[in-house]
Amino acid sequence: MEKLDNNRIDQAKLDALVSRAIGDLSAGYGGVMVSLGNRLGLYKAMAGAGPLTSNELASRAGCAERYVREWLGSQVAGGYVTYHAVSGTYELSPEQALVLAEEDSPVFIPNAWSVPASMWSDEQKAVEAFRSGAGIPWGDHDGRLYCGVAAFYRNAYKASLVAEWLPALDGVVEKLQAGARVADVGCGYGHSTVLMAKAFPASRFHGFDTHPESVAEARKVAAEAGVSDRVTFATARADSYPGADYDLICFFDCLHDMGDPVAAAAHAAKAVAGEGTVMLVEPFANDRVEDNISPVARIYYAASTTICCAHAISDGGHLVLGAQAGEARLADVFRKAGFNRFRRAMETPFNLILEARR
Numbered sequence: 001m002e003k004l005d006n007n008r009i010d011q012a013k014l015d016a017l018v019s020r021a022i023g024d025l026s027a028g029y030g031g032v033m034v035s036l037g038n039r040l041g042l043y044k045a046m047a048g049a050g051p052l053t054s055n056e057l058a059s060r061a062g063c064a065e066r067y068v069r070e071w072l073g074s075q076v077a078g079g080y081v082t083y084h085a086v087s088g089t090y091e092l093s094p095e096q097a098l099v100l101a102e103e104d105s106p107v108f109i110p111n112a113w114s115v116p117a118s119m120w121s122d123e124q125k126a127v128e129a130f131r132s133g134a135g136i137p138w139g140d141h142d143g144r145l146y147c148g149v150a151a152f153y154r155n156a157y158k159a160s161l162v163a164e165w166l167p168a169l170d171g172v173v174e175k176l177q178a179g180a181r182v183a184d185v186g187c188g189y190g191h192s193t194v195l196m197a198k199a200f201p202a203s204r205f206h207g208f209d210t211h212p213e214s215v216a217e218a219r220k221v222a223a224e225a226g227v228s229d230r231v232t233f234a235t236a237r238a239d240s241y242p243g244a245d246y247d248l249i250c251f252f253d254c255l256h257d258m259g260d261p262v263a264a265a266a267h268a269a270k271a272v273a274g275e276g277t278v279m280l281v282e283p284f285a286n287d288r289v290e291d292n293i294s295p296v297a298r299i300y301y302a303a304s305t306t307i308c309c310a311h312a313i314s315d316g317g318h319l320v321l322g323a324q325a326g327e328a329r330l331a332d333v334f335r336k337a338g339f340n341r342f343r344r345a346m347e348t349p350f351n352l353i354l355e356a357r358r
């Protein structure tokens, strides 16, 4: 590293950056506390309970009071729990409960901390990959990645997939209601597949993924939801899964992970029915780096570095899109694969919902 010229340091800029970096470091420590609060049932024990002493919370959650009291201090310092100084009690507000205690809330965050936990655990693999240029297959990561990703997206799918995203596609809901054939490519734990199967009992759903452990988990998710009669899951690649004449082919947060997204889209072009639809759900991104400056983009670029790009490189690396590909690059993939129509059906702060038709 070259020697710094201290005369060129702008003190105000330095102070702002240090303050920002400390805030980020604080969030990293806080994430461990959020994960503990979630795993130990501390947030759930507080939700709706009103003001509690640390002793009361410890006994409700079956934990040791001294640990609970210190953990509560961290929560108050971070604004995740409210402290009543006069009574020495701690309370979870309804808003805090939605974010920290209610598993089914679309803004429930704790499980999402499993992804950075897996990234830290796999840091050495990333160091080696940066140096060698080799890939890291999806299945080679710390196990917290898979449940973290599934949990991160599941609540958004639950809140929006059936209610908003499918209706934003041309004529798809009518076909699903009447009885359609659907492929969910790169289905992971199959939460998207199962949600659609629950909403559209006349349709048949086929989930495909290259990660056998995820496929096994998806079968469990379908069985627990009571939809195994209309859902199948199989280990298969996006460029060669079986079946033809699908009315709907979905890619949820996976096209950019694939080593050859054009081949995956080309296979979809062959497998989709003539008037069928491909639904592409990708992480929200604008087309240019300078337009992707936000906390959400920071999360996606980081995960993309050590997970998405790393898998795509291990999967052939023909076109490594990354999780911030943006609509223009995605449209180009589908144009090259033989689709004539491509449009943004809708967007959310986290996702682009795109529709491709031949």
Ligand SMILES: C[S@@+](CC[C@H](N)C(=O)[O-])C[C@H]1O[C@@H](n2cnc3c(N)ncnc32)[C@H](O)[C@@H]1O
Binding pocket: 138, 149, 150, 153, 185, 186, 187, 188, 189, 190, 192, 208, 209, 210, 211, 214, 236, 237, 238, 239, 251, 252, 253, 254, 257, 258, 259, 311, 315
């Ligand atoms: C980020 S996960 C998304 C999983 C799921 N669709 C969801 O939204 O929760 C990406 C998935 O793509 C799968 N995948 C990666 N490359 C693939 C390929 N070439 N063919 C099929 N699946 C692939 C991975 O195994 C992984 O389950």
